[in-house]
Amino acid sequence: MPHAADRQAPQAWSTEAVLALFELPFPDLIHRAQQVHRRHFRADGIQLSSLLSIKTGGCPEDCGYCSQSARHDGGVAAQRLMPVEEVVAAARAARDAGAQRFCMGAAWRSPKPRDMPAVLEMVRAVKALGMETCMTLGMLDDEQAGALGEAGLDYYNHNLDTSPEFYGRVIGTRSYADRLDTLARVRAAGVKVCCGGIVGMGESRRDRAALIAQLAGMDPQPESVPINHLIPVPGTPLADAPPLDPFEFVRTIAAARIAMPRSAVRLSAGRQAMPDSLQALCFLAGANSLFYGDTLLTAGNPEAEADRQLLRRLGMRATDGADANGPPARDKETHAGTRAGMRTIRIQDTRRAAGGRA
Numbered sequence: 001m002p003h004a005a006d007r008q009a010p011q012a013w014s015t016e017a018v019l020a021l022f023e024l025p026f027p028d029l030i031h032r033a034q035q036v037h038r039r040h041f042r043a044d045g046i047q048l049s050s051l052l053s054i055k056t057g058g059c060p061e062d063c064g065y066c067s068q069s070a071r072h073d074g075g076v077a078a079q080r081l082m083p084v085e086e087v088v089a090a091a092r093a094a095r096d097a098g099a100q101r102f103c104m105g106a107a108w109r110s111p112k113p114r115d116m117p118a119v120l121e122m123v124r125a126v127k128a129l130g131m132e133t134c135m136t137l138g139m140l141d142d143e144q145a146g147a148l149g150e151a152g153l154d155y156y157n158h159n160l161d162t163s164p165e166f167y168g169r170v171i172g173t174r175s176y177a178d179r180l181d182t183l184a185r186v187r188a189a190g191v192k193v194c195c196g197g198i199v200g201m202g203e204s205r206r207d208r209a210a211l212i213a214q215l216a217g218m219d220p221q222p223e224s225v226p227i228n229h230l231i232p233v234p235g236t237p238l239a240d241a242p243p244l245d246p247f248e249f250v251r252t253i254a255a256a257r258i259a260m261p262r263s264a265v266r267l268s269a270g271r272q273a274m275p276d277s278l279q280a281l282c283f284l285a286g287a288n289s290l291f292y293g294d295t296l297l298t299a300g301n302p303e304a305e306a307d308r309q310l311l312r313r314l315g316m317r318a319t320d321g322a323d324a325n326g327p328p329a330r331d332k333e334t335h336a337g338t339r340a341g342m343r344t345i346r347i348q349d350t351r352r353a354a355g356g357r358a
Helices: 015-022 026-040 084-096 113-127 142-151 176-188 205-216 246-259 276-284 304-314 321-325
Strands: 045-055 101-106 132-136 155-157 192-194 197-199 224-229 264-267 289-291
Touching: 015 026, 015 205, 015 246, 026 246, 026 276, 045 084, 045 113, 045 264, 084 101, 084 113, 101 113, 101 155, 113 132, 113 142, 142 176, 155 224, 176 192, 192 224, 197 205, 197 246, 205 246, 224 246, 246 264, 246 276, 264 276, 276 304
Parallel strands: 045 101, 045 289, 101 132, 132 155, 155 192, 197 224, 224 264, 264 289
Antiparallel strands: none
């Protein structure tokens, strides 16, 4: 029987309700998050995604954290959209290194009509490799969202970034409503939603709780929820943001897991600065997905070999989409034939990963 916490309607998670989770004693919060996690996922499973910047720099937006904004001196030169064949080659390398999902990001406010044919071809070509596909291209109109859905895009990433109250202190060129409108168009096109935020930008605990309440209040909730830790980039407005207590980051992961029990909670940007012990705590708190590879768009990420070693030390394994998002293993064993469809991705001993150009 589902736990009462899992049966809550999305709107039940108010900011105050999520804030109450943050304020639990740390052992109680982690215990509750583990209970929720194990009801819906393998305790030892991690879904691996690779991220490639397919169009870098020159973005007209003013996001205070972003090195790719043309308004900041973040040290990133503007580049053109990558050729389709180069993107496919990077996806193939990521697949061979163990990634199950390939995410493609472009530094745009929104795609231009001339760019859509190549973007759609990337989706089709990467899917032909047997990988899940994800794109983040900025704001979409109805036609663009529909075209991506028809091309077979699995996920569209469009983060809320932070709470509605703190948002204006970080971004001025795109409203919160703009983000919600794009997410609604993606849903209407039949594409799954990847939506999360960034912590460590100087926001309060209440802001972090409000962000999770916003995400949990979506109906349906996002299938994938990336939790990013700010990477302070010299030349950006948030270069001197105060450091976040590592335990507060773990609390954010745990609160996201409890409020969104069936979502994949992804440990995303900022892992390069995290010791293995902190990442292990995040997995214990309910993170069951991570970005895998040497680069995230323009920022560094732990090398693939370091990730493989960490998973081995923790006794964890990469799992494919069906394994990661299906019922727990003990439930699968009660249904004849379902385990035949389970597949473990063998993490090959290669240092190649997507994102080398990002």
